[in-house]
Amino acid sequence: MKAFDQPLARGTRTVVAIARHPLHPMLVTFPIAFFVAVLGTDLAFWYLNDPFWARASLWLLGGGLVMGGLAAVAGTVELLVVGGIRRRPAGWNHFVMAVMLLAVEFVNWWYRLPDAPASIVPGGLCLSALGVVLVAAAGWMGAHLIFEHQVAIAPDAERTKVAGAVSGPVRSGSKTVQ
Numbered sequence: 001m002k003a004f005d006q007p008l009a010r011g012t013r014t015v016v017a018i019a020r021h022p023l024h025p026m027l028v029t030f031p032i033a034f035f036v037a038v039l040g041t042d043l044a045f046w047y048l049n050d051p052f053w054a055r056a057s058l059w060l061l062g063g064g065l066v067m068g069g070l071a072a073v074a075g076t077v078e079l080l081v082v083g084g085i086r087r088r089p090a091g092w093n094h095f096v097m098a099v100m101l102l103a104v105e106f107v108n109w110w111y112r113l114p115d116a117p118a119s120i121v122p123g124g125l126c127l128s129a130l131g132v133v134l135v136a137a138a139g140w141m142g143a144h145l146i147f148e149h150q151v152a153i154a155p156d157a158e159r160t161k162v163a164g165a166v167s168g169p170v171r172s173g174s175k176t177v178q
């Protein structure tokens with residue numbers, strides 16, 4: 001319980017990583033790109049009425065869900081295992097927004113399965129537009145974790161060790177969380 005009295009320091013370790021580079025930020029680029037592109041392919045279908053664009057939307061949604069699912073697994077492990085992330089409300093806010101995004105995009109994909117071209121105007125298009133809003137919100141909150149809280153960024157003391165630059169004082173604000 002004593003840990004809860006302490007203010008949270010900036011910087012945390014990362015556990016789902018390759019050579020200390022967190023996997024989650026590498027994976028999220030795919031669902032972000034795919035879910036934004038779906039709005040473009042839906043609009044292209046609406047304008048051109050070519051079923052190619054309806055199929056493209058379906059594949060983009062499927063790809064986004066697979067890669068978003070992998071990103072969600074990596075992010076959830078970080079959230080649950082790293083105390084410095086788990087104790088931050090910002091981490092949970094991002095989690096809720098990301099789960100809402102994946103749920104909406106799953107409905108968007110499922111709804112189109114029986115007849116992709118017939119499902120786009122207006123239902124699919126509305127879901128894709130909502131998806132873009134949720135991508136922006138979830139992405140913003142994720143980036144807030146990195147740039148404001150310095151989550152998954154090695155604390156200064158650790159970075160100094162990695163760089164081998166052991167001489168000189170460690171910068172202020174470098175208290176480690178875990």
Ligand code: HEM
Nearest residue numbers: 022024025028072075076078079095098139142143146152
């Ligand atoms: C659903 C479960 C999710 C959880 C628990 C989660 C958790 C996290 C955590 C802990 C971080 C900090 C980096 C790290 O520790 O690896 C992060 C960053 C981020 N997340 Fe998520 N995330 C989830 C899903 C998503 C999804 C689906 C997206 C995008 C569509 C997303 C977008 C981002 C972005 C853009 C960052 C910042 C990356 C950077 O600026 O380098 N997250 N997330």
